[in-house]
Amino acid sequence: MEHWDIYDVNKELTGRTMERNDWNMKAGDYHLTVLGVIRRKSDGKYLITKRVMTKSWAAGWWEVSGGGVQAGETSLEAVKREIKEETGLDVSQAEGGFIFDYRRDNPGEGDNYFVDVYRFSLDFTEEDLDFQEKEIDGFMFASPAEIAAFGKQGIFLHYDSIKKAFEE
Numbered sequence: 488m489e490h491w492d493i494y495d496v497n498k499e500l501t502g503r504t505m506e507r508n509d510w511n512m513k514a515g516d517y518h519l520t521v522l523g524v525i526r527r528k529s530d531g532k533y534l535i536t537k538r539v540m541t542k543s544w545a546a547g548w549w550e551v552s553g554g555g556v557q558a559g560e561t562s563l564e565a566v567k568r569e570i571k572e573e574t575g576l577d578v579s580q581a582e583g584g585f586i587f588d589y590r591r592d593n594p595g596e597g598d599n600y601f602v603d604v605y606r607f608s609l610d611f612t613e614e615d616l617d618f619q620e621k622e623i624d625g626f627m628f629a630s631p632a633e634i635a636a637f638g639k640q641g642i643f644l645h646y647d648s649i650k651k652a653f654e655e
Contacts (some may be wrong), residue, residue: 498517521569
């Protein structure tokens with residue numbers, strides 16, 4: 488079973504952990520997630536993926552790679568791991584890195600979290616991609632305008648919180 492560290496409202500580790508997706512957190516407890524925006528250098532487009540239709544939440548929506556930071560893991564380690572697992576890309580030598588974070592409070596749901604957002608730029612082709620079929624139902628290289636259009640349609644996960652990651 489995967490465990491996540493619990494943070495306080497100031498994004499400081501509490502020394503406690505939780506089981507992944509155990510939404511019984513106390514008020515003032517947070518977990519940490521990461522999102523990795525990937526920009527292709529050759530044309531400036533962004534790699535986005537479509538969630539499989541079997542997902543219980545936001546099925547068929549567009550997104551960037553990301554996920555939970557495991558207990559004892561840094562957010563940078565987590566974003567590199569998530570990108571590699573979900574796309575097959577190794578961003579350890581890519582340009583870029585951490586760009587901003589935000590906090591999401593969900594009173595009554597037991598799921599408060601911080602999100603560290605990273606952006607990486609690298610050269611790669613479709614042949615370099617190796618997707619997790621259980622997670623991804625398609626992909627595209629999208630311009631900021633195309634991503635914004637998905638955001639307006641309400642089919643891009645976290646768009647309002649991360650739209651500035653697609654600005655140059």
